[in-house]
Amino acid sequence: xxxxxxxxxxxxxxxxxxxxxxxxxxxxxxxxxxxxxxxxxxxxxxxxxxxxxxxxxxxxxxxxxxxxxxxxxxxxxxxxxxxxxxxxxxxxxxxxxxxxxxxxxxxxxxxxxxxxxxxxxxxxxxxxxxxxxxxxxxxxxxxxxxxxxxxxxxxxxxxxxxxxxxxxxxxxxxxxxxxxxxxxxxxxxxxxxxxxxxxxxxxxxxxxxxxxxxxxxxxxxxxxxxxxxxxxxxxxxxxxxxxxxxxxxxxxxxxxxxxxxxxxxxxxxxxxxxxxxxxxxxxxxxxxxxxxxxxxxxxxxxxxxxx
Numbered sequence: 001x002x003x004x005x006x007x008x009x010x011x012x013x014x015x016x017x018x019x020x021x022x023x024x025x026x027x028x029x030x031x032x033x034x035x036x037x038x039x040x041x042x043x044x045x046x047x048x049x050x051x052x053x054x055x056x057x058x059x060x061x062x063x064x065x066x067x068x069x070x071x072x073x074x075x076x077x078x079x080x081x082x083x084x085x086x087x088x089x090x091x092x093x094x095x096x097x098x099x100x101x102x103x104x105x106x107x108x109x110x111x112x113x114x115x116x117x118x119x120x121x122x123x124x125x126x127x128x129x130x131x132x133x134x135x136x137x138x139x140x141x142x143x144x145x146x147x148x149x150x151x152x153x154x155x156x157x158x159x160x161x162x163x164x165x166x167x168x169x170x171x172x173x174x175x176x177x178x179x180x181x182x183x184x185x186x187x188x189x190x191x192x193x194x195x196x197x198x199x200x201x202x203x204x205x206x207x208x209x210x211x212x213x214x215x216x217x218x219x220x221x222x223x224x225x226x227x228x229x230x231x232x233x234x235x236x237x238x239x240x241x242x243x244x245x246x247x248x249x250x251x252x253x254x255x256x257x258x259x260x261x262x263x264x265x266x267x268x269x270x271x272x273x274x275x276x277x278x279x280x281x282x283x284x285x286x287x288x289x290x291x292x293x294x295x296x297x298x299x300x301x302x303x304x305x306x307x
Contacts, residue, residue, distance in 0.1 A: 232287075
């Protein structure tokens, strides 16, 4: 199996505070890999080390077999990094920003101009190329930020919270770009607060908490190992079913009730019987598959957005 990224026992401290406690994971070449964790868990520190912005205290990072600590310059040639905070010059146009970043990547002349034209088309902003970024929405600026990371045709793209605070149109455009890049063989490392994005976009996932990887594997494996199946029932009217005898853990959820259970079929039958005995008209009765949010809560005991 080929790996685009191999991270082993990364340690990083800021003064007396330890940010990373031996982080290890691997990203298969050509996949979209999700990195999740609460605020302060160590995600951004990990991303900055992978991008060569920070040096680890110990541990190793290999990008396509290249030692990222010893040969950081070589690694930067194959990595595109899109940071959480927008790193652009708002007084300059999109085109001039891309000139600046392209030259930093070593691109020049006709080659650079051609790539700028291509990436602006890729992010859907070719008609705004000469406009100052101060006139752009937050979503449009994030797309320019992403365009800058694509100029040198990286083989691995590191995305740190790429859809925070942006409009639905820009979010959808970024999703389509990621899918297209992935289909072209580009490996994606994707960190986000939105777990539904990871469920849609990513094949493999690592969850970080308190500077350590607490779960790592394919999305399917994590859902099967740590997820909890549930039955959801919603009645049509004021009457409520008596769920005391239904196997599983019941709790109000939305407009109805959610019952976490290890035996979905038995629970559904018990819920049906309870509704019949209580003379409740059923509006919805369905199996709720395990979600990444459930996995995250089961492992960390906290919401993803909590510090």
